[in-house]
Amino acid sequence: MDTNSNVSSHVGLDSLKDAVADTDVVIIPAGIPRKPGMTRDDLFNTNISIVCDIIKVIGQVSPNALVGIISNPVNSAVPAAAEILKKLNVYDPKKLFGVTTLDIVRSNRFIAELKGLCATDVNVPVIGGHSGPTIIPLISQCTPQVTFDHDVLVKLTKRIQEAGTEVVQAKAGAGSATLSMAYAGAKFTVSMCKAILGEPNVVECSFVESSVTDSPFFSTPVLIGKNGIEKNFGMGNLSDFEKDLLKAALPELASNIKKGVDFAKNYK
Structure with missing residues (x-):
C-alpha cells in the first residue's frame, strides 16, 4: 500500500513482547465472539484470561502506552486490566480505556x-x-x-x-x-x-x-x-x-x- 506506515507480523504469546514493545498505542480486540443466546458476560472466562495475558506483557515492556480494550466483556476486562497493571506497579488510570x-x-x-x-x-x-x-x-x-x-x-x-x-x-x-x-x-x-x-x-x-x-x-x-x-x-x-x-x-x-x-x- 502507498502509505508511510510499516507493518510487522507477530503470532502467539511468545512473540507478544516484540509486538508491543515501546509502543505508543495498543488496541486489544482479542477474544472469541458471541453466539446466539450468549451475553457479553458469557465470554468472561475465555476473554478475560486473554486480556490479562496481553496486559501483563504490555505492563512489562510498554508501560507508558495508551491501551484501548475492545475485548468483551469490557465492563469486566478494563477493571481486570487495571488490577494487573497495579500488580506490576505501572498502572496509570489516564492511559487505560474501554472502547465503547x-x-x-x-x-x-x-x-x-x-x-x-x-x-x-x-x-x-x-x-x-x-x-x-x-x-x-x-x-x-x-x-x-x-x-x-x-x-x-x-x-x-x-x-x-x-x-x-x-x-x-x-x-x-x-x-x-x-x-x-x-x-x-x-x-x-x-x-x-x-x-x-x-x-x-x-x-x-x-x-x-x-x-x-x-x-x-x-x-x-x-x-x-x-x-x-x-x-x-x-x-x-x-x-x-x-x-x-x-x-x-x-x-x-x-x-x-x-x-x-x-x-x-x-x-x-
Whole structure:
C-alpha cells in the first residue's frame, strides 16, 4: 500500500513482547465472539484470561502506552486490566480505556434514520458501560438536538442497548458484529493517534476509571491528550428517563466490575 506506515507480523504469546514493545498505542480486540443466546458476560472466562495475558506483557515492556480494550466483556476486562497493571506497579488510570465507540456510532445511525439526518452529522454521548442495560444513550444531549415521543424513546434506547444481540441473531451463529466493530475500533484508534500527535480537542466516550458516579469505572466523554485522559466531562444534565436508566445500570456495572477485579486478583 502507498502509505508511510510499516507493518510487522507477530503470532502467539511468545512473540507478544516484540509486538508491543515501546509502543505508543495498543488496541486489544482479542477474544472469541458471541453466539446466539450468549451475553457479553458469557465470554468472561475465555476473554478475560486473554486480556490479562496481553496486559501483563504490555505492563512489562510498554508501560507508558495508551491501551484501548475492545475485548468483551469490557465492563469486566478494563477493571481486570487495571488490577494487573497495579500488580506490576505501572498502572496509570489516564492511559487505560474501554472502547465503547460502537455504542455511539450505532446511536448516531439509528437517530439519523429516524430523523432523516446525515449520520455523520449526529453525535450522541453514550455513558455507563458496554452491555445491555449499562449502555445509556444520552439522547437529550444529542447534537443536533432531537426529540421523540416517550414510547419511541423507549424503543430506540432498547434497540441501541440490544443492537449487538440483533447482529448475533441475524448471523445465526456465524459470529457477532465485525464490520461495525472494526469501524468503531478504527475510529477510536485514530482519535488516540491524533491525541498523541498533539491534535487538540480530541474527545471520545470511553469506559475509564471514574469518580463521576459511585461506580469506580464508568463511560463518559473524555478529553484525550498526549499522555492520556486530560479531562473527564462527566454526564451533564440528564433527563428523568436517563436518570432511571442510570439507576438501573449501576447495580449491574458494580457486579461486572467486581467480577473482573476478583479474577485479576487471583490471576498469575
